[in-house]
Amino acid sequence: MEYLKREIPTCEVCQQPANQTCGGCKQVYYCSKSHQKQGWKEGHKSKCYSFKIQFSPALGKHMIATRDIKQGEIILKEKPAVVGPGMSCTAHCLACGKKLTPIEIEEKFDYYKCPQCNWPMCGPECDKSEVHKNECRIMADRGYKCSIKYENADKNEAAYCVITPLRILLMKDYNPKQFESILNLESHLEDRKQTQLYTLLKTNLVTFIKNVIGLPFKDETILQVASIFDTNSFDVRSPDGTKRCRAIYVMASMMNHNCKPNTRHIFLGEDHNLVLLATVPIAKGELITATYTQSLWGTLDRRKHLKQNKCFDCECERCRDPTEFGTYLGNIYCSMCNGPFSNNGLSKRAMLISTNTLEETAPWKCEKCDHYIQSRQMFWGNNALKQELNGLNKTGPQELEEFIEKYNLTLHPTNHLVIQAKLGLAQIYGNYKGYTLTELPDNLLKRKIDLCDELLELAEKLEPGWTRFRATILLELQAALSMQTKREYEDQKLTKEGAQDQLMRSMALLQEAVNILSIEPHMTEILEAKVKELSSQMDAANSI
Structure with a gap:
């Protein structure tokens, strides 16, 4: 009788039999503590992850937890492989990503320009930066001068489409390993080739790279690089909103999307280092996921965005559920069941739900009666109300409150449009001039508290755990409750x-x-100030 031999693990340092595992990743073995320390110093530190990358035909490359991961634990810290402007954006500095404002030059307003290539920049310090060095040199050597001039600070400049693809292509000579790692990422080029944007890119970007700059790349490679950037880049913004760019993080790009993710990410420092955190506990063997869209959008909007921008059809649990975990975020009331002569109370109102959430042309049918409408009617109505909401005056609460009241017989209280209005109100009450916490009458203070409670309940269903959305609402609620207690x-x-x-x-x-x-x-x-203020209130209450 034959027995399967169990493979004996070997030490990462000396390859002798070992029985001690790395406490971090649980994937590497050592024969002794001294060799574990040696292995850490010799390079395991940069490879010690609580996950591994796998491939399957259904999921493609994806990230799997190799051990239990705690809520709030840092899963990954990663430097960007490439940073640059988006394919089209307003005038931004090519070095630091700051949105540019014009200066007066010879009685005219224009941007500061790099002396060598004429691209708009912040100033001399940025035009000499490392990130701009290679592209600047090759453009200057070829006699190319950027023609962007100040016309309107909010004007999108299509010329920026060449910068990040150029930065990636130049890596082939000065950082070939990084170049290959980027080229191995998913591109979805065949899907994108059919779009109007890539028809333009084939003319503008390819012509710039091959004819203007003179780099010896095939058309297909140039478009592949642009498509990889579109598919995999993260939107990076500074906390104060003054700087914005896009960046590729090779390891983080391996995460699958989910409309109810178990991670969030932040960007730290001037180098835009990505830090990935677990928002909920993640069990060993679970997928580690991120969201590539907005959690507070309804399924119609989320799936359309993902199809257009990331070239895939999301079929996650939330997208398959016509009620979106009972939130009815994308639904409306049935006009037949809830007409003017209906006796249905608010809690009994029937909803129209999609008959097939994974097919955008599927009709929407009432949960109770036989009434249905075509999907195009949902799209039209959704877009019309979205435009109305976007056009409201948000410097005060009045128009947002009127919007909610106006559509209370059409939209569920947690419909995504109503939620956006409520989120705006929760931020206006307590923060805006004329509506600060000390100025709010008791009824509006209670309104703010009720709104925050409702938003937290929604967050628990759609974006659970330690998310930034939850933290933001917690801060608003805490401040309002403290004021209410005082009064x-x-x-x-x-x-x-x-x-x-x-x-x-x-x-x-x-x-x-x-x-x-x-x-x-x-x-x-900000957090230290809030803790200090609340501690003072508690001390005062205890001393009475």
Whole structure:
């Protein structure tokens, strides 16, 4: 009788039999602690991950947890393989990504220009930066001068489409390993070739690279690089919103998309390093996922965005559920069941849901009666209301409140358009001039608290765990509850013990927000100030 021999693990350093595993990734073995330390110093530190990359015909390349990952744990830190402007954008500095403002030059307004290639930049420090060096030299050597001039600060410049593909192509000579790693990423070029954008790119980008700059690349390779950038790049923004660029992170690009992801990512430092964090506990063997769209969009909008921008049809659990986990984020009420003569209460109103969420042309049918409408009617209605919402005056709450009231018989209270209006209100109440917490009357303070509670309940279903959305709402709710407690105690509606209990709840909410956001350096000062302020309130309540 033959027995299968169990493979004996060997030490990463000396290749002798070993029984100690790396505590981080659980995938590498060592024969002793001294060899574990040696292996760490010799390079395992940069490869020690709590995940592995796998391939399957159904999922393609994807990321799998190799051990249990805790909520809030850092899964990956990665430097960008390439950083640059998007295919079309307003005038931005090619070095730091800052949106440019014109300066007065010879009685005219224009941008500062790089002396060598004439591209708009921030100033001399940026035009001499490392990231701009190679492209600047080759453009200057070929006698190319950028022709962008200031006309309108909000004008999108198509000329930027050449920069990032050029940066990737130039890597073939000065960083061939990085070039190959980028070229191995998914491109979806065959899908993109049919689009109007790639018809233009075939003329403009290919002509620039081959004829203007004179680089010896095939048309297919140039378009492949552009398509890889479109498919895999992350939108990187500075916390204050003044800088914006796009970047490829080779390892992070391996994550699959899910409309209910289990991670979030942030960007740290001037080098735009990506930090990937687990928003919920991830069990060993689970997919590690990110979202490539907006969690507060309905299924119609999410799937359309993913198809147009990432070239795939999402079939995740949320997209397959016509109620989106019971939130009805993309649904409307049935006009027949809930007409003017209906006796249905708010909680009993019937909804129109898609008969096949994975087919955009599928009709939408009432959950209770036989009434249905064509999918194109849903698209038209959705787009019309979206335009109306986008056109509202958001410097105050009035028009947002009127929008919610106007469509309360058409849109579910958690329809994505209503939720966007409610999110706007939650931010206006307590923060905007004339509506600060000290200025809010009691009824609007309660309105803010109710809105935050509703948004947190929605977040738990669609974007659970330690997400930035949840942390933002927690901060808004905590501040409103603290103000409400102060007022109710001063009006003798609360006992000392009652006030202390409510302040303890506020502190718990604040502590959770701190746990979520503490990794973001720009939030440190804000969070410390909030904790100090609330601690003072609690001390005052205890001393009475």
